[in-house]
Amino acid sequence: MVDDLLDRDTAQTYASWFRALADPSRVQIVEYLARHARPMSVGEIVAAVGLAQSTVSQHLKILTEVRFVLVEPVGTARHYRINDACVGCFPSAADVVMGRPAPSPIGAC
Numbered sequence: 001m002v003d004d005l006l007d008r009d010t011a012q013t014y015a016s017w018f019r020a021l022a023d024p025s026r027v028q029i030v031e032y033l034a035r036h037a038r039p040m041s042v043g044e045i046v047a048a049v050g051l052a053q054s055t056v057s058q059h060l061k062i063l064t065e066v067r068f069v070l071v072e073p074v075g076t077a078r079h080y081r082i083n084d085a086c087v088g089c090f091p092s093a094a095d096v097v098m099g100r101p102a103p104s105p106i107g108a109c
Contacts, residue, residue, distance in 0.1 A: 017086075020066040025051060026059045030068055034087055039072050039079035 006014075021027050032048050033040065046056045060080055063069040068086045072079045 016066050017068070020062050020068060023059065023062075025049060025055070026063055029056070029059055030063060030082065033069060033080060033082040037082065039074070039081040041074075041077060041079055045080065 021030065028049050029045060032045065042053060042056055042060065045060070046053050049056060051059075060069060060071075064071055064080070066086075067083050069080050070083045072081065
């Protein structure tokens with residue numbers, strides 16, 4: 001029955017989140033930023049994950065497009081930090097997709 005189906009807009013949002021995390025390096029970057037809970041330069045992230053700067057920048061671009069990661073200008077540089085709202089919403093998305101009730105609304109993500 002269509003009434004039981006997740007609405008299309010929410011499904012598209014969730015799919016974009018899952019696609020963004022479909023690479024192990026992006027999962028590592030998200031986890032690293034979440035664990036350290038502070039803005040970081042690309043250089044700091046490069047040193048942590050051991051990938052080339054251009055590769056890390058491409059991963060950060062994908063993660064910022066879905067707002068898992070936020071960008072903060074610092075002078076002429078850019079620092080990246082985890083989006084705390086997504087840390088709260090992403091488990092809810094996984095719960096919904098797996099047929100469990102969402103613990104919180106996704107409106108803040």
